[in-house]
Amino acid sequence: MIFAVVAVAILGIGNRWGSRVFLVASVGPLAALVWAVSAASRVGNGDLPTESWTWVSSLGLIIDFRADWFSILMALLISVVGIGVFLYAVSYFENSRDVARIASALVMFAGAMFGLVISDNLLLLFVFWELTSLLSYVLIGSNEEKPGARVAALHALLVTGSGGLAMLAGFILIGESADTYSLSAIVHNPPSGMVVNVAVLLVALGAFTKSAQVPFHGWLPRAMEAPTPVSAYLHSATMVKAGVFLVARFAEPFSDTTPFGPVVVVVGCASMILGGWRALRQHDLKLLLAFGTISQLGLMMVLFGSGKEKLAIAGCVLLIAHAAYKSSLFLVVGIIDHQTHTRDIRRLGMLGRKWPVVAGVAVAAAASMAGVPPFLGFLSKELAFYGFLDWSEPSGLIVLCVVAVASAFTVAYSARFVWGAFFSVRSGRAVLDPPVSTPSPNAWFALSPLVLASLGLVLGVLPLLLESLVSGSVKSLGFEVPTIHLALWGGFNAALALSALVLVAGAWMFVGRRAIERIQARFEGVPSSVGVYDATVRGVLALSGRVTAITQSGSLRVYVAVLVLTMVALPSIPLAMNGWPGSWPSLVDSPIQAVIGIIMITAAAAAAVFHRRFASVIALSVVGYGMAALFVVQGAPDLALTQVLVETLGTVAFVLVIRHLPEKFVVAKSRGNAAAIAVSVAVAVFVFWFALSARTVSETAGPEAVVATQVESTESERGPAVEERTVSEEYLERSKPEAHGSNVVNVILVDFRGLDTLGEITVLFVAAIGIVGLIRFGARRSKDRTEVDQEVVDS
Amino acid sequence: MSEWTEQTNGSTSDLDQEIGRPSMVLDVVVRAEFHALLVASLWLLFVGHNLPGGGFVGGLVVVAAFGLRLAAGGSAELLKSLRIRSEVVLSLGLLVATGTALLGLVNDGTLLQSRELHVTLPWLGEIATSSAFFFDLGVYLVVVGSFHWLLEVFSEPESEGDFE
16 A cells, blocks of 8 residues: 555656655655564464455455465565665666656555565456566666667566466466465365366466566566666566566475476476576676576576475575575666666776775675575575485486586676676777776665675575574475574585585686687577567567458448448347247338338438439438337337437538548449348348347347337337336336436436446547547548659659 | 627638538528527436436537538538537546446445435525436537537548548
8 A cells, every 4th residue: 555655656746856756765665674574573473464355256356465474575575675776776867857757666566566475365466466567567668768678668568468367367277176266275275186287387387477487588688678776676686586486385285286396397497507508698797687587586496396395495595695686786787887888798897996895795796696605695505405405306316407507607607797897807809999987886876785785695694584584484385394494504515515516617617708608609590589579479460460451451342241241140140049039010000100111111212222422311311310200100209319310410420521422423343232232131131030039029139129119118008018027127117216217218328227328438439539530640641642642743 | 608700701611612602591590599409408418317318319419509500601610619629528528427437436336326316506496316417417528529529520621531
């Protein structure tokens, strides 16, 4: 709730305060932090805070919040990183326009993310999930003048959005087979079966797209078009973790009984390797970090998806460690970008001597990322190896090897990052480029990354602080664990040996980076995820172009024929199933009907025969007025009145349009004429049959038609035509007492079926805008065209 | 809503040329009829809940009156017949209708829920009506606004283009 208020307030304050609105914005995550801490103390006492409001009960959509340790862990990440990013953004957006929009979107995003991790209802979770996707779209594309940013934003939205839809389908399947949408109930008592197998895979698909896993990872590097605070917050610390969060929630109940676990582990492994490999190739610091994030997220997927409690412990620690070091690294890149206007390591270097504090922060964070003791990253890696060594099955060994290789990649790209940005001596071709100017950042700017990076150090040295949080989280994920003892130093064992091996291998890869670059150059031709995405989008556009070319032939005659035939064909199916209505109505009730009927028939025939458009229109309106007269005779004044007016206006409109058309019809070819006659006859037969059926089976007809016949029959005192209680009778009875009106037609329009009317006037509104636009634009365009033609002629 | 000024033949749109000089008879008749039609439409709007009529029909009557103005005086006359821009009337109508619908949601928890209203007006005394009247008013405004707008566009001289 607070997030929404703050977001609106920021929009209100607008750009007047400049980038200082981010100070206001940080109230949102601050409130979340306070909430998380207070919830933590309550959960510590064994009491689960829950809140619940029913929203749409028929859909099982209940606004259901529930806090357990894992939610609190996520909420802490969101709030702590959020505060850091917001304070940092004050300096970053110093001279930007449109700060308020970015700030409010960021606050709303923090709110949506917060809602996501504490919601206990699958559908509610989905709502927040899509909210984060939408806000991410806004934030990536916040610089709308950059075409790259727009493309990137759309890419992210399409991928995560369609993944979200798959996830929704999965949620519904699970919810229906479990008979509840409550997350905690489902986790406690998981359903099983073939349907659930499919469902969890759909959910996994959603998680993969959100967490940028192979083969959907392409959007994340592209999203680096976003301002750096946005990247730091969304694309490293929080949003992309939503997928991991979901996998963590689903792992314990579903990884044994369904293919969920293996799929997640395989995809995670692939992402780890691919992300690490690609990160070694990047020259853009931000892209390097983005691919590193893909790799790290893959590791988290593996840790949680395996459904082993020891790996889940490692996963929780890695969640925290990653949020701390990756966000601070991003913020460091932001500082570099902001001060030097480049992120290319071929142009950077030697910054270490000029900015010792920033360099120190970067080294600390990168060391945590690489898993160097005594940082928290080392602890998480250690725990992971420890868990994998415990995995008795042979598949565990394979996964362990993959993780070890990926970790070596991580060490290598961490070194590449720090070296490239701060210590490398520019050499070769790069020397020719003009050296970048390097004004020093102020202290405030460097504060947030400093605090976040030192978190990694403090928690690494004193992992005791995390013990209750991590053990509570793992327990709330459904694992049975004794109390966990976290310690940096686990003694000399296989895990430590592995860590050392990884560090050495990574260092070796960094030293031999030239050779690796040569190997990588050979893989240039392999299609990338971005390429596949672009090809897909192009394919869809081409397909829609072809479909449009077929369906939109541009001929009015064809359009009308298609419309009319659809109208005839679809209702004919139920009509045919009902069979012949049986009885004929009495043909003529009074002599005046016969007279009117003859006039109408004559006029209709004339309209078809006339060659002059104007004469045809007049004949048509005679038919219309005749209809109105028939309504009057039958005792339906409302319909008659409306008919007269519509007819009048129709004629006026015709006259206004007709002046643009040739005076006479073009005499069509005989084949076209035959088709037109066939269509007309089909329509006539259908309408006649429909009217006959509607008369006897009133319920199948629309309410207005029924009421019209009903009013007529009561007023002419021929008794009700239908014996059983019909819709119309019910409306007649309810009209006066419930809607306080005695004109049934009007009561139906504005009350009983008021929503229909609301829809209709909305359609009228849109149609009016559309017509006006078409005519004005069409006129302008044709004028332009004549001008162009004129110019062509002139030249 | 309307202002009847002396017939000006300043505008030279093609439609005016097609119509030629309006006949004196039509001019006088329209002048007499226009306000009567407006009153009639309001009457239809107000009685709609209990007698034949309603927002849709009432709106159409107004539009018919506009049509007469157009026939008598051409597009310039049509523009003069509504002082507020028709887009504004159109939007206002949708706003009123949606607002009424939402009011039902707020008051009774159901969209479009109508309730009986008793209003005491000076001179007229107490009037019993339904909140659905305001919904009908919205319909009325939408009809008036949209059709007036369409008439404007159809009759404006620039629209001389091809309707392929």
